[in-house]
Amino acid sequence: MFTLDPRLEKDTVELDKWALSRVLLMNDSQYPWLILVPQVPDIRDIIDLDADEQATLMTEIVRASSVLKKMVNPHKLNVAALGNAVPQLHCHVIARFTTDPAWPKPIWGVNPPVPYSAEKIADFRRRFSLAAG
Amino acid sequence: MFTLDPRLEKDTVELDKWALSRVLLMNDSQYPWLILVPQVPDIRDIIDLDADEQATLMTEIVRASSVLKKMVNPHKLNVAALGNAVPQLHCHVIARFTTDPAWPKPIWGVNPPVPYSAEKIADFRRRFSLAAG
Numbered sequence: 001m002f003t004l005d006p007r008l009e010k011d012t013v014e015l016d017k018w019a020l021s022r023v024l025l026m027n028d029s030q031y032p033w034l035i036l037v038p039q040v041p042d043i044r045d046i047i048d049l050d051a052d053e054q055a056t057l058m059t060e061i062v063r064a065s066s067v068l069k070k071m072v073n074p075h076k077l078n079v080a081a082l083g084n085a086v087p088q089l090h091c092h093v094i095a096r097f098t099t100d101p102a103w104p105k106p107i108w109g110v111n112p113p114v115p116y117s118a119e120k121i122a123d124f125r126r127r128f129s130l131a132a133g
Numbered sequence: 134m135f136t137l138d139p140r141l142e143k144d145t146v147e148l149d150k151w152a153l154s155r156v157l158l159m160n161d162s163q164y165p166w167l168i169l170v171p172q173v174p175d176i177r178d179i180i181d182l183d184a185d186e187q188a189t190l191m192t193e194i195v196r197a198s199s200v201l202k203k204m205v206n207p208h209k210l211n212v213a214a215l216g217n218a219v220p221q222l223h224c225h226v227i228a229r230f231t232t233d234p235a236w237p238k239p240i241w242g243v244n245p246p247v248p249y250s251a252e253k254i255a256d257f258r259r260r261f262s263l264a265a266g
Contacts, residue, residue, distance in 0.1 A: 044209065045198065045209065045210045046191075046194065046195060046198060046210070046212060047195055047198045047199055047202065047210065051195075054191050054192075054195055055188055055191060057191070058179075058187050058188060058190070058191040059187075061179065062179060062180050062184075062187055065178065065179060065180045066180055069180065076177065076178070076215075076216055076217055076220065077178045077179070077180065077214075078213070078214070078215045078216075078217070079179060079213065079214045079215075080211070080212065080213035080214070080215065080239075081210075081211070081212045081213070082209075082211045082212075082213065082239055083209055083211075084209055084211070084229060084236065084237035084238070084239070085237050087209065096217060103217065104217035104218050105217070105241070105242060106213075106215055106217070106239050106241050106242075108238070108239050109238060109239075
């Protein structure tokens with residue numbers, strides 16, 4: 001049975017469940033930052049998914065990217081499945097701006113997270129739902 | 134017309150041309166590190182590809198991952214399309230080990246690259262061709 005890694009659970013807020021992935025908002029207000037977690041047990045890497053799941057993951061990466069583009073029109077999108085700290089397969093989709101605190105570096109480990117207020121999370125959730133259609 | 138970004142050209146060695154992507158070896162012997170560059174002009178992000186190209190990119194990510202797995206059996210694979218420094222869409226596929234110089238951090242910006250010798254590049258190319266089948 002699929003269960004979300006406790007560290008991902010602690011660091012994020014659930015926005016939705018799509019066909020394959022749980023859609024999470026990273027609770028760091030410095031960057032519009034989604035995380036897709038395929039709801040398949042015991043998966044570490046994209047190659048551990050079957051071919052249909054891999055194809056669906058790509059369509060969900062594109063969907064998450066499009067939602068962020070509609071919401072905030074970033075300068076660049078960063079898409080990454082790393083998983084060195086949390087081995088459960090999860091895919092970051094991050095909206096980047098030349099004015100963000102880590103630019104042009106990758107965001108991981110640059111600054112400690114700055115959590116959203118409850119109001120900001122509610123606002124993000126509302127705008128996410130509108131943009132996801 | 135597609136032309137490879139000059140910085141990618143300088144930092145890598147071409148291994149192959151697949152259906153969509155040029156397959157490059159990052160010339161940094163610290164990590165087994167492939168880069169896939171979709172041979173489509175003027176593309177910055179995965180969402181700029183059409184749906185067929187997106188699907189092919191996923192199959193080529195999986196193929197590159199499988200090749201690295203056969204070649205070096207890594208602890209973890211890192212897959213990422215960032216492009217903050219070089220905006221031309223390119224996708225990193227990196228074999229990670231708990232003993233590599235950046236572990237568990239992402240590799241970008243941790244250490245200056247350590248280029249391969251010509252012999253080591255020839256050896257990588259040979260093993261890559263064998264594993265890619």
